[in-house]
Amino acid sequence: MKRIAIDMDEVIADFAGKHIKLYNALFSDSLTTSDLEGHRLWTLRPHQAKDILEILNDPMFFRDLDVIEGSQEVIAELSEQYEIFIATAAMERPSSFAAKFEWLKEHFPFLSDSNFVFCGDKSIIHADYLIDDSVRHFKRFVGQGILYSAPHNIHETGYVRVKDWEEVRAHFLPK
Amino acid sequence: MKRIAIDMDEVIADFAGKHIKLYNALFSDSLTTSDLEGHRLWTLRPHQAKDILEILNDPMFFRDLDVIEGSQEVIAELSEQYEIFIATAAMERPSSFAAKFEWLKEHFPFLSDSNFVFCGDKSIIHADYLIDDSVRHFKRFVGQGILYSAPHNIHETGYVRVKDWEEVRAHFLPK
Structure with a gap:
């Protein structure tokens, strides 16, 4: 087999659906999935990369995707x-x-x-x-x-x- | 490479060193590592197997081996x-x-x-x-x-x- x-x-x-939603809420932005073409969220908004990645350290982030x-x-x-x-x-x-x-x-x-x-x-x-x-x-x-x-x-x-x-x-x- | x-x-x-120590303390037994030859602790004491395995569910059991x-x-x-x-x-x-x-x-x-x-x-x-x-x-x-x-x-x-x-x-x- x-x-x-x-x-x-x-x-x-x-993953990206929830991440972009949380990011928009936190940073009053209005990115959509299509904005991510060719990018990761943290490369698209490099000046906020640290905070964007910090979202993922919430132990429950991955629980309700x-x-x-x-x-x-x-x-x-x-x-x-x-x-x-x-x-x-x-x-x-x-x-x-x-x-x-x-x-x-x-x-x-x-x-x-x-x-x-x-x-x-x-x-x-x-x-x-x-x-x-x-x-x-x-x-x-x-x-x-x-x-x-x-x-x-x-x-x-x-x-x-x-x-x-x-x-x-x-x-x-x-x- | x-x-x-x-x-x-x-x-x-x-693993076994800590497990046998906790088991002896909990069940007032005096097993040693050599008693485990050819056995797992839970097969050596099958009537207590459930409790013996329960010890391992403590999230911290594996932290200080x-x-x-x-x-x-x-x-x-x-x-x-x-x-x-x-x-x-x-x-x-x-x-x-x-x-x-x-x-x-x-x-x-x-x-x-x-x-x-x-x-x-x-x-x-x-x-x-x-x-x-x-x-x-x-x-x-x-x-x-x-x-x-x-x-x-x-x-x-x-x-x-x-x-x-x-x-x-x-x-x-x-x-």
Whole structure:
């Protein structure tokens, strides 16, 4: 059985949606997701980068992120034909561990928690595929990287790209 | 550069030492480490297994474990010639995440936290070697398993075995 590792933020969890909303409220700004094309929020507003990143240190930030549309259904289908692991770079924000674990248990109860991986450098992941929004994780990854579209990566080229979970389904479960 | 993944409990952190001490105090027993040969504490005292395992759910249990003798020095030496990752089956006890992370930062400050992995099924680890006290993690591991001796695994055969960190040094850094 082939194995697919799947990232959390921006792939199954709507990280940027909540971050931009909190940022706008805190700084009386009115950025939209489309403003993030080619940028991260903290590179788009570099003079506020410290405060923008500080938002993420709230231990509960990751607990109530919206689920990315289609991810639950498609991952449930994939899990019948592939071994599924969730691999998130949680070491960057240790305060997020508990919230990320609880979020996964709530929204992906059909996955075993023995298949959750909190790591940093994703080259440690032994899988055939890695679906991720950050191209940096593909550099040393042993399998095939699949770039999940997010505003910040929209100008990246040279990767297999999927724009939503319908495209993930079509890629891995062709009719 | 070859990569070595290293388990935490019973390999670099003296898990059983603290567990048996707390158990003896709680249950007025006088077990010693040698009583654990071929057993886990909870299989040796099955009628108290639930309470014995409950001890591990204290979020701080893993915060002040003693460091296994020689592990810091030898891992520091190994890290000059190998890429070192710490891989612990933390998903079994999500309450341990923060304590395990802080323990690693305190006792292994020369390792990058991007090389820490909290997982469940260690077949997800992409490394050339895995030093672990639990043979179950070797079954589907892609590289070479190295069994680190602990009382509970003393009767296991068929694995490359190291009895302490001096033997790890001799294995990986022969003169």
